[in-house]
Each structure stands twice: as C-alpha cells, then as structure tokens.
Amino acid sequence: MEPHEPDLTAVPVTSVLAALADDVRLQIVRALADGSESPCGSFDFGVSKATRSHHLKVLREAGLTRTRAAGTSRLVRLRRDELDQLYPGLLDAVLAQRPPA
Amino acid sequence: MEPHEPDLTAVPVTSVLAALADDVRLQIVRALADGSESPCGSFDFGVSKATRSHHLKVLREAGLTRTRAAGTSRLVRLRRDELDQLYPGLLDAVLAQRPPA
DNA sequence: GGTGTTGTTCGATGATTGTCGAACAAGGGT
DNA sequence: ACCCTTGTTCGACAATCATCGAACAACACC
Numbered sequence: 001m002e003p004h005e006p007d008l009t010a011v012p013v014t015s016v017l018a019a020l021a022d023d024v025r026l027q028i029v030r031a032l033a034d035g036s037e038s039p040c041g042s043f044d045f046g047v048s049k050a051t052r053s054h055h056l057k058v059l060r061e062a063g064l065t066r067t068r069a070a071g072t073s074r075l076v077r078l079r080r081d082e083l084d085q086l087y088p089g090l091l092d093a094v095l096a097q098r099p100p101a
Numbered sequence: 102m103e104p105h106e107p108d109l110t111a112v113p114v115t116s117v118l119a120a121l122a123d124d125v126r127l128q129i130v131r132a133l134a135d136g137s138e139s140p141c142g143s144f145d146f147g148v149s150k151a152t153r154s155h156h157l158k159v160l161r162e163a164g165l166t167r168t169r170a171a172g173t174s175r176l177v178r179l180r181r182d183e184l185d186q187l188y189p190g191l192l193d194a195v196l197a198q199r200p201p202a
Numbered sequence: 203g204g205t206g207t208t209g210t211t212c213g214a215t216g217a218t219t220g221t222c223g224a225a226c227a228a229g230g231g232t
Numbered sequence: 233a234c235c236c237t238t239g240t241t242c243g244a245c246a247a248t249c250a251t252c253g254a255a256c257a258a259c260a261c262c
Contacts, residue, residue: 013195017122021115022250040209051251053210058249072208072259087197089190094114096188123220141239152221154240159219173229173238204262211256219248226241232234 008063008082016087019062020094025055029064032078033095039073109164109183117188120163121195126156130165133179134196140174 020026028043040049040056047055056076059065064083067074083091121127129144141150141157148156157177160166165184168175184192 012124014122014124014127017118017195021118021122023113023115024250026115041207047250048252049209050211050253054250057210069258074209087194090194093188093191093194094118125220142237148220149222150239151223151241155220158240170228173236175239205260206262207258207260209257212254214253215251217248217250219246221245221247223244224242227239228237230235230237232236 005060005066006063008079008086011063013087015062016064016090019058019064022055022058024051025059026094028055028059028076029078029091030095032065032076033080033091035078035080037075037077039070039075041073106161106167107164109180109187112164114188116163117165117191120159120165123156123159125152126160127195129156129160129177130179130192131196133166133177134181134192136179136181138176138178140171140176142174 020029024045024047027045031043032038040052043052043056045052056065056067060067060076064079065076066079067076069075078091080091121130125146125148128146132139132144141153144153144157146153157166157168161168161177165180166177167180168177170176179192181192
C-alpha cells in the first residue's frame with residue numbers, strides 16, 4: 001500500500017496547520033525535529049497504538065512526514081527541508097516553544 | 102464586557118495553530134496582515150455574521166487579535182508584534198502562501 | 203509451521219467545531 | 233422616541249475528530 005505522501009505544495013496551508021494543532025502530533029514532530037528516523041512505536045505519548053497510527057497518518061497526509069518500511073517496523077522522518085523551503089520559519093517557530101516546565 | 106484578550110505566552114501553541122487552521126479565519130488574518138484596523142463587518146467571506154463573530158472570537162481568544170470599540174463598530178487588529186516576537190517567522194510563513202492562481 | 207512483534211484498519215463513541223437563524227444589546231441619526 | 237446599523241449570544245444541527253478495543257496483515261525468528 002502506497003503510504004500516500006502528497007506533494008507539499010498541493011496541501012492547503014490549513015491542513016498543515018491543523019496537523020500541527022494537536023498536542024500528540026506536536027510531540028511526535030518535536031521528537032523528529034533533530035532529523036532522526038524513528039519507528040512508529042517509539043512515539044509513546046500515552047495514547048493507544050491505534051490512536052498513534054491515526055496521528056501518524058494525519059501527519060503523513062499533511063505532507064509533514066515520510067515513512068518507509070524497514071522489516072516489521074516503519075521508520076518515520078520529518079520532511080524538514082521541504083517544509084523549511086515552503087514555509088520558512090514555521091517549524092522553527094512552532095518547535096521553539098517548549099512545553100512549560 | 103471585557104474582550105478577553107489573553108497573554109500570548111499563556112496560550113498553548115496548539116491553540117494558536119488551531120486558530121490559524123481554518124480558511125475563514127486565515128482570510129481574516131490575511132486581511133489584517135498589513136497592520137490595518139478593520140471593523141468586523143469588513144470581513145465578508147461568505148459566512149453569516151454569527152459565524153463571523155464566532156471566528157473573530159476564536160482569533161481573539163487565541164491571542165491573535167485585539168479588538169476595541171469605536172461607536173457601534175468594533176475595530177480588529179492583528180497582534181503582529183507580539184506574535185513575531187513569540188513565534189518568529191510563523192505569520193510570515195503562513196501568510197506568504199498565496200492561494201494558487 | 204507457529205509464535206511474537208509491529209502497525210494498520212475497522213467500527214463505535216464522545217467531544218469539539220463550523221454553521222445558521224433568531225433574539226438581544228449598544229450606538230448613532232433623524 | 234423611533235429606527236437603523238453593527239455585533240454578540242443563544243440554542244440547534246451536522247460534520248469532523250480524537251480515542252479506544254478488537255481484528256487483521258506483514259515480517260522475523262525459532
């Protein structure tokens with residue numbers, strides 16, 4: 001099954017923003033902000049794996065992440081280059097705000 | 102009635118993003134991007150005035166706009182300085198993307 | 203082949219949200 | 233005082249969404 005990763009320019013801005021406007025998804029994006037490639041299972045933020053899978057799908061279909069299969073795992077990474085090119089400053093601005101200590 | 106304009110630092114990032122993640126609200130923000138101060142009624146984007154009032158409330162409570170009374174009108178303006186300081190690049194990134202011609 | 207691990211998909215459910223018309227409130231003008 | 237303009241608030245309604253457990257699929261390993 002093709003992972004359905006859209007061309008970022010074809011995704012409406014509102015969809016990108018909506019994808020980022022969720023606490024769980026924002027934590028996932030933060031975890032990927034260093035450019036690392038992580039398996040889905042590594043994003044354990046207190047939700048079930050069904051919910052996690054749902055959030056990863058939202059991020060992927062909003063053009064924020066790419067996913068590739070690796071054995072039984074799927075490795076997720078942030079499409080930072082494309083995002084920074086199309087929306088310069090957006091990711092930095094969003095990621096800069098750390099959760100209150 | 103106090104217009105309930107929160108301290109921007111007290112608003113969660115997700116709320117700011119959620120406020121921007123709507124087409125009507127994004128059009129309002131675009132209309133205010135030049136720093137102008139406009140009455141609520143000037144934002145005629147094909148929704149009823151009840152809906153428009155609702156969207157303006159969402160923007161205000163997300164810390165994106167300020168409102169002041171002026172006669173029977175209410176003038177709305179973007180809190181651009183504060184936004185640019187707390188989320189540098191965010192507004193620019195979002196506003197740069199013009200709807201595809 | 204069987205078992206375990208890793209994710210996805212499928213309803214279902216409760217909460218949130220965008221939308222509207224109608225009613226209401228506050229001002230300005232005549 | 234009356235009316236008109238401008239906005240807000242109040243239900244109500246439909247749609248979307250975040251969440252879950254259970255079932256399913258793909259792969260690795262013994």
